[in-house]
Amino acid sequence: MAITTLGYALLGLLARESYSGYDLGRQLKAPIGFYWHARYSQIYPELAKLEAEELAIFEVVEQHDLPAKKVYTITEKGREALKEWVTAATDLPPMRDELILKTFSLWLADPEQAIALFHQQIELHTKQLQHYEEFERKLEEDKEDVSNSFSPLFATYATLKVGLDYERMYIQWCHWTIAQLERTGTSLQKG
Amino acid sequence: MAITTLGYALLGLLARESYSGYDLGRQLKAPIGFYWHARYSQIYPELAKLEAEELAIFEVVEQHDLPAKKVYTITEKGREALKEWVTAATDLPPMRDELILKTFSLWLADPEQAIALFHQQIELHTKQLQHYEEFERKLEEDKEDVSNSFSPLFATYATLKVGLDYERMYIQWCHWTIAQLERTGTSLQKG
């Protein structure tokens, strides 16, 4: 059976260090989760598949005061599969951004409500950007490794960079759209 | 039953003019399809649902030399539903870009193969950008309407603008990543 993209996302984390399913779920919030999100209900069955195909193995770790956990470790087979996948050609991703879809029908909307929508989006994306910037500051403390392309920190930074660039671009576009709406929308309708 | 996002994508097109399922499928390639993609196997059943809920109606149009088609028209109910949806608050989209996921594990890769991957991506995104730029040129011919926020052309241009900005940002990031890989990757491994 072929490995799913989620499978590679999990292997990508396990190639750096061993994690339990629960910890993988938290990692899939930051920083990878900013790019590839999954719920526990998808993660646990996926880990079982990885284990069945011998791409990862687990060890049960008992804890005092906390429930036992299954700590997964990548196998050599898993590392090879990941390595092969990393440089394989990829198609353009299918873009599915609801705000952009809404923008296509923005001409139907009351401009003031439309402006409110874009302000809400600026808020969300600014929060996201701030998470990235905080993460960037943390990365810069281990500065030596970031420029070495064989270091995981380099890869983390390259991933983070596109996130930073994306959010800044997106926020700028929201501001531009608001400016357009304010210039032609509000005065015409209410004036 | 709630309307799906694809349903709104179709209504967004039908709010501008009537289309057959086949024509909607082609529209979902450009310009909306750049942001919201769907196959015919998803479009036809979705249109049947819209019709069942009286958000759109169809008329069979016979053609000489070509098969008959069902031309769908949005209803007042459909237009109202679309209008309400347009300005409703939206969450951050779940980003699922395989290249960015691969970038997270780039430290495992042979730098020369990694560079080749990013060159391939620059090619794909440059092609996409050129489509956008061509579309922009066409839009500029009807210049008067683009600045009026109640005109569909304004909405189209706002949608297009984020596409242009996104692709330019993305291509820049690919170049940046290649530069990093060339600086530290290639000499170390083979030198």
Added chain:
DNA sequence: TCCCTCATGTAAAAGGTTACATGATTTA
């Protein structure tokens, strides 16, 4: 006492892709 965190899952439903099915006309 109630909610949050830790920890692992299953079941059902929704959303999306791939493959299949049909059939006429036009273009290479």
Added chain:
DNA sequence: TAAATCATGTAACCTTTTACATGAGGGA
């Protein structure tokens, strides 16, 4: 003659989300 375009769909499968299920320990 073969492939592409027009035109509409169904079936099977895969991916993702939502809801359900359990249970211990710690903090407000």
